[in-house]
Amino acid sequence: MSREDVLVTTQWAEDNLDTPGVVFVEVDEDTTAYEGGHIRNAVRIDWKTELQDQVRRDFVDKAGFEKLLSEKGISNDDTVVLYGGNNNWFAAYAYWYFKLYGHENVKLLDGGRKKWELDGRELTDEVPDRKQTSYVAKEQDPKLRAFRDEVVEAINTKNLVDVRSPDEFSGKLNAPAHLPQESAQRSGHIPSALNVPWASTANEDGTFKSNDELKELYQEAGLDTSKPTIAYCRIGERSSHTWFALRELLGLEDVKNYDGSWTEYGSLVGVPIELGAK
Amino acid sequence: MSDGCGAPAQTATPASLDTNGQVVVTGKVTGSDGPVGGAYVRLLNGDGEFVGEVQASPEGDFRFYAAAGDWTVRALHAAGNGEASVTTGEPGLYEVPISI
Numbered sequence: 001m002s003r004e005d006v007l008v009t010t011q012w013a014e015d016n017l018d019t020p021g022v023v024f025v026e027v028d029e030d031t032t033a034y035e036g037g038h039i040r041n042a043v044r045i046d047w048k049t050e051l052q053d054q055v056r057r058d059f060v061d062k063a064g065f066e067k068l069l070s071e072k073g074i075s076n077d078d079t080v081v082l083y084g085g086n087n088n089w090f091a092a093y094a095y096w097y098f099k100l101y102g103h104e105n106v107k108l109l110d111g112g113r114k115k116w117e118l119d120g121r122e123l124t125d126e127v128p129d130r131k132q133t134s135y136v137a138k139e140q141d142p143k144l145r146a147f148r149d150e151v152v153e154a155i156n157t158k159n160l161v162d163v164r165s166p167d168e169f170s171g172k173l174n175a176p177a178h179l180p181q182e183s184a185q186r187s188g189h190i191p192s193a194l195n196v197p198w199a200s201t202a203n204e205d206g207t208f209k210s211n212d213e214l215k216e217l218y219q220e221a222g223l224d225t226s227k228p229t230i231a232y233c234r235i236g237e238r239s240s241h242t243w244f245a246l247r248e249l250l251g252l253e254d255v256k257n258y259d260g261s262w263t264e265y266g267s268l269v270g271v272p273i274e275l276g277a278k
Numbered sequence: 279m280s281d282g283c284g285a286p287a288q289t290a291t292p293a294s295l296d297t298n299g300q301v302v303v304t305g306k307v308t309g310s311d312g313p314v315g316g317a318y319v320r321l322l323n324g325d326g327e328f329v330g331e332v333q334a335s336p337e338g339d340f341r342f343y344a345a346a347g348d349w350t351v352r353a354l355h356a357a358g359n360g361e362a363s364v365t366t367g368e369p370g371l372y373e374v375p376i377s378i
Contacts, residue, residue, distance in 0.1 A: 029284035033333075047284075085333065086284045114318050120356040165329050167345065177321050177330030177342045178285040199328035204320070204354065237284075 003211065006248040007110045008081055010119050016081075017041050023074050023130075026113070027051075027084040027094040029237075037123030039083065039116060043072050043130060047090040047237075051097060059259075065101050065137045073130025076103070083109035083116070086237075087206045089198075093240040095248075096257055100145060102138025108244065111206035118205055144243075146230045146256035148264060151190065152271055159229040160193035161221075163242040164262065168234070169195040170277040175234065185266035188273040190232070195278045196221045198238040201245045214245055228254035232261040285332040290339045293371065301366045303342040305374040306334075307353045313338035314378060317355040324348035353378055 008016075016022050017040050024042035026034050034044040045051060050068055051059055060068065074080060080098060084091035091112055098106040109116070117123075146154075154160055167173040171187035189195065200217055201209055209217070223229065229246060231239040236259030247255040258265075265271065291304040307317045315336035321329045324347055334340045334353070342351075344366060352361040353376045360378035 030287060032287065087331065090284065114354075117316065118318070118354060118356050165323075166327060167323065167329060172345055175343075176285075177344050178332045179343060197328065204352075 003249060006107055006244075007208065008107050009110055010116050010121060013039065013081060013083075013109050013116070014121060021078055022081060023072075023078045024081050024083065024109075025072070025074075025091075025094070027082055027090045029086070029090055033085050033113065035125065037125055040122065040124045040126070041128045042083075043074075043128060045072065045094060047093065051094065057264075059097065062101065062137045062139065065097075066135045069135035069137070070133050073133055074135060075133045076136060077105070079105040079107065081107050081109055083112040085113045087114060087199075087202055087241070088112035089237040089241055092244045093237040096144065096240040096243055100140050102141065110208060111203075114206040143254070144256055146232075146258040148258075148260055148268065150256075151230055151232070151258050151260075151265065154228075154230050155190060155272065156192045157227075159223050159227050160190050161223065161229060161231045161239075161242060161246075162189045162193040162195050163198040163231055163233045163239050164189075164195075165197050165199070166195060166277060168262075169193075169197075171275045185263065186273055187266065188275045189262075190265060191272045191274040193232075193274075194221045194223060196223075196242070198233065198241045201242060208245060208249060211249055214250055218246070218250070225252060228256070230256045230258050232258040232265070234262045235259070236261045285330070288332050288335040288340050290335070290337060291341050291371065295371055297370055299369045301344045301346060301369055301372065303344050303349060303351065303364060303366065303372045303374055305340060305351065305362075305376055307338040307340065307355070307360070307376045307378060309355075309357060309378050314353075314355055314357065317353040317376075317378065319376070320352045320354070322350040322352060326350065351376060 026044045029047045082091040231242045233239040243257040317334045319340040320331045321342045358378040
C-alpha cells in the first residue's frame with residue numbers, strides 16, 4: 001500500500017469535489033465547525049453522537065454503523081475521504097472505525113480542515129442532499145482494536161506507544177492543555193510505554209511527516225518493528241492518528257489502537273503505573 | 279470528566295476569571311486591522327515541543343490550561359503567522375497577545 005492509497009492532498013480534494021463515487025466526510029467532536037463552513041459536498045459525522053454508543057462506553061455496533069452510513073448516503077463502493085479539525089484526530093478515528101467495519105476505499109485528507117483553511121480554500125454552508133443507501137458493514141476486525149487485558153499483558157512484551165504530550169505522559173498534566181485539568185483518575189503512563197506524541201508525526205500545518213521522517217522518529221524512540229504495537233492516548237482519537245501513521249503510512253502489519261486508553265487504564269484497580277518522563 | 283479530547287470553542291477570557299487553581303494562558307490574535315479570527319493557535323513547551331492547539335474565536339481569543347514553566351504560543355493563519363513567549367509560575371491568568 002502506498003501513501004497515495006490512504007492520504008490525499010488538499011489539491012487532490014479540490015480537484016475531486018464533484019467526482020462521482022468520492023464522498024467527503026467531515027468528522028468532528030464539535031460539529032459547529034461544519035455548520036460554520038465545510039468543504040463543498042461534504043457530509044458530516046458527529047463523533048460524539050453518531051459514532052459512540054449513547055449508553056455503554058463503546059462505539060456503535062455493526063447495525064448502527066450500517067444505518068449511519070446508509071442515512072449519510074454512503075455506498076460500499078464509494079471512496080470516502082475523511083477530514084476534520086483538531087489535526088484530523090477524529091477523522092483518523094473515523095478512518096480506523098471504517099477499517100474496523102471493513103470499508104474498502106477510505107482515505108484521509110492530509111492536514112484536514114486546518115490545511116484546507118491555511119491554504120485559503122473555499123468553505124460553504126450549503127448541505128449536500130445525498131440519497132439514502134443500503135450500506136452493508138463487515139464484522140469488526142479484531143486485529144485492529146486492543147482491549148485492556150491485552151494491554152496489561154503487553155507490558156514489557158509488545159510495543160506500547162503513548163501518543164499524549166510529554167507532560168501528560170510524565171503525569172504533570174492530566175489532559176491536553178486546551179482542556180481544564182481534571183483528575184478523575186490517576187496520572188502517568190503504562191509501564192514500558194514509549195512516549196511518541198502524535199504531534200511529532202505531523203507538520204505544523206497538520207499534514208503528516210514524510211515516511212522517512214516517521215521511520216527515523218520511531219527508530220530513535222526505540223520502537224521494535226519486529227513486535228506487535230499498541231497505541232493509546234486519553235480516549236483513543238489521538239492514538240488513531242498514530243495508528244494511521246504506523247499501519248497505513250509505514251505499513252507495519254500488527255498495530256492496534258487501544259481506544260479505552262488512559263481514561264480506562266488510569267482508572268483500573270491494581271494495574272501498574274509509571275510516573276516521570278522517558 | 280469531559281468525554282472528548284478536542285479543543286472546545288474559544289471565547290474571550292475575562293480578567294476576573296477564577297482560574298480555579300490552574301495556570302491559564304490566554305490572549306488575542308491581531309493583525310494590522312485588528313483582531314484576526316480563526317487562527318490555529320499552538321502551545322509549545324520550553325523545549326519547543328507541541329503541547330496543545332485551539333482555533334481562535336472569530337474575535338481572535340484563545341485559552342490554554344498549562345502549568346508552571348516557559349511556553350511559546352504560536353498562531354497560524356492563511357494571512358500570516360506570529361508567536362510570543364511567556365513564563366508562568368503561580369496559578370492565575372497569563373495574558374499573551376499575538377500579532378500576525
